[in-house]
Amino acid sequence: xxxxxxxxxxxxxxxxxxxxxxxxxxxxxxxxxxxxxxxxxxxxxxxxxxxxxxxxxxxxxxxxxxxxxxxxxxxxxxxxxxxxxxxxxxxxxxxxxxxxxxxxxxxxxxxxxxxxxxxxxxxxxxxxxxxxxxxxxxxxxxxxxxxxxxxxxxxxxxxxxxxxxxxxxxxxxxxxxxxxxxxxxxxxxxxxxxxxxxxxxxxxxxxxxxxxxxxxxxxxxxxxxxxxxxxxxxxxxxxxxxxxxxxxxxxxxxxxxxxxxxxxxxxxxxxxxxxxxxxxxxxxxxxxxxxxxxxxxxxxxxxxxxxxxxxxxxxxxxxxxxxxxxxxxxxxxxxxxxxxxxxxxxxxxxxx
Numbered sequence: 001x002x003x004x005x006x007x008x009x010x011x012x013x014x015x016x017x018x019x020x021x022x023x024x025x026x027x028x029x030x031x032x033x034x035x036x037x038x039x040x041x042x043x044x045x046x047x048x049x050x051x052x053x054x055x056x057x058x059x060x061x062x063x064x065x066x067x068x069x070x071x072x073x074x075x076x077x078x079x080x081x082x083x084x085x086x087x088x089x090x091x092x093x094x095x096x097x098x099x100x101x102x103x104x105x106x107x108x109x110x111x112x113x114x115x116x117x118x119x120x121x122x123x124x125x126x127x128x129x130x131x132x133x134x135x136x137x138x139x140x141x142x143x144x145x146x147x148x149x150x151x152x153x154x155x156x157x158x159x160x161x162x163x164x165x166x167x168x169x170x171x172x173x174x175x176x177x178x179x180x181x182x183x184x185x186x187x188x189x190x191x192x193x194x195x196x197x198x199x200x201x202x203x204x205x206x207x208x209x210x211x212x213x214x215x216x217x218x219x220x221x222x223x224x225x226x227x228x229x230x231x232x233x234x235x236x237x238x239x240x241x242x243x244x245x246x247x248x249x250x251x252x253x254x255x256x257x258x259x260x261x262x263x264x265x266x267x268x269x270x271x272x273x274x275x276x277x278x279x280x281x282x283x284x285x286x287x288x289x290x291x292x293x294x295x296x297x298x299x300x301x302x303x304x305x306x307x308x309x310x311x312x313x314x315x316x317x318x319x320x321x322x323x324x325x326x327x328x329x330x331x332x333x334x335x336x337x338x339x340x341x342x343x344x345x346x347x348x349x350x351x352x
Contacts, residue, residue, distance in 0.1 A: 013273055020050065021061035025278035028064035031250045040085040042254065047092035049258055052180035053265035055096075062098045069093055069102060076106050083115045084124070087131045095134075107135040116140060122148050123169055126176040133179075149173045154190035159197035160345025162292060167198040167210055174217035181220040181266070192223050196338040197345070203229055203332050205292040208236040208285065209256040212263040219266055228335040233263055239286035242274055248282040257283040291325040299347060308344035 014022070027046050032039040043065075050057060069090065076086045087110065091103045110116070116128040116139040126149060129140045152158075153173050158166050174195070177185040195218050202211040212233055215225035237260040240253070261271045298320035299306055299313075307313050310333060318326055333339045 013275060016271070017056070017058050017061075019272045019274070019276050020055060020057055022276040022278045023272060024050075024057070024061050025064050026276060026281055028068075030278060030280045031254075034068060037082065037085075040082060040089070044085050044088045044092075045255065045258055047089055047096065048180075049262045049265070051092040051095050053262065053271075055265070055271070057096045059097050062093060062096060065089075065093050065098070069098065069100065073102055073106055073109070076109060080110075080113060080115055081118075083110050084127055084131060091131060091134050104135045107132045107137050111137050111139055114139075122152075123172055123176075126173070130176045130179060146177065149177065150186075150188060150191060153194055154188050156190060156194050156197055156341075157345055159194045159201070160342055161348075162201050162205065162296075164207075164210060167202065168213065170194060170198055171210075171213040171217040174221050178220045181216075185221050187221050192218070192221060193338055193341070195221065195223070196336050197342045199225065199229060200332055200336055200339060200342045201292070201346070203232070203335065204295060204328065206288045206290065206328075208233060209253075209259050212256075212259040215263055216266050226335040228331060230263075230267060233260060234269065236260055236285065236288075237264055238273070240274065241284045241286070242276065243282040243284065244277045244279055245282075246280055248280060250280070250282060252282045253285045254283045256285055289324055289328070291322075291328055294321060294325050295329070306347055306349040308347045308349040310340055310343040313343070313347060 013019070023046065027043050031042065049055075072086055072090050076083055079086075083106075087103070087106055090106055094100050094103050110128075110132060116125055116132070119125045119128060122145055125140050125145060129138060129145075132139050150173075153170055159170065174185055174187070177187070195214055199211060199214040199218070202214055211229055215229055215233065218225045236256075240257050240260075265271045295317075298317050301320070302316065305316060307316070314329075314333075317329070321329070333343075336342070
């Protein structure tokens, strides 16, 4: 029998340190086994959120990772293909308060073995560089890398269309160039516009996971995310339902839960405001509309009647859209000063 935990009474929410301790124990011991690569992924993501937002973690809470920390260097030698996961976890565990020199030894091993040289993607090379620089090693001495990342981020047309892979790569470019908010990214205005374009697509899709990352990236890039997006994300963060049971599926919305709370931390809001148990838990977001396909169908059927001018298309599209989707389009148009430029590409009008 599953139990759905939904809490509205603030006085029943445990103190923050207790919530963080339970969250660390849940992901370390309650959801997956340590031999599962998805265990590495989930725990690396949680530790990264805690570390880069400067969360104060009780020292005893990190004890759930003591066994992993002792074995991490040996596991890296046997599974070098996962070196970025291993480095991320170990460096965050140390920087959150466990201390130790294992991270420096593992970075030195990764350098000796030339592990970043196995990366085909500029984005993965940037991640490897960011990780290894945390212990004083720069494995990629290539001045053109940052230029290529900024050039990708500055191609606005890429982000005026639904393209989740490109949008997530865009946010991670900002994460790595700013070292997770610790330095200026020196992004050109075109890259800032790309973030707004990707954010508008995510908002029209009602994709809280992606929109939260975009709002974080905007903040770290020195720009402000639209207030409407931030308010909507706050509502989504509060709406998650947590189900604790030994038989629940963990193919769930955990990542969206983490990223929404990450955004809350970056914007100074309370984090993980749920009664989290250190046992197997499933995270479910609230049901929501999925309007993007409806919008795309309405535009595609217009053929020659399609225009890149939102002031024209507002009336043309209305009969083909549900009232809720019409309201969402109007809200998106009000949310960002970049909407008209975004819509010109989003409409795909006048294409040969």
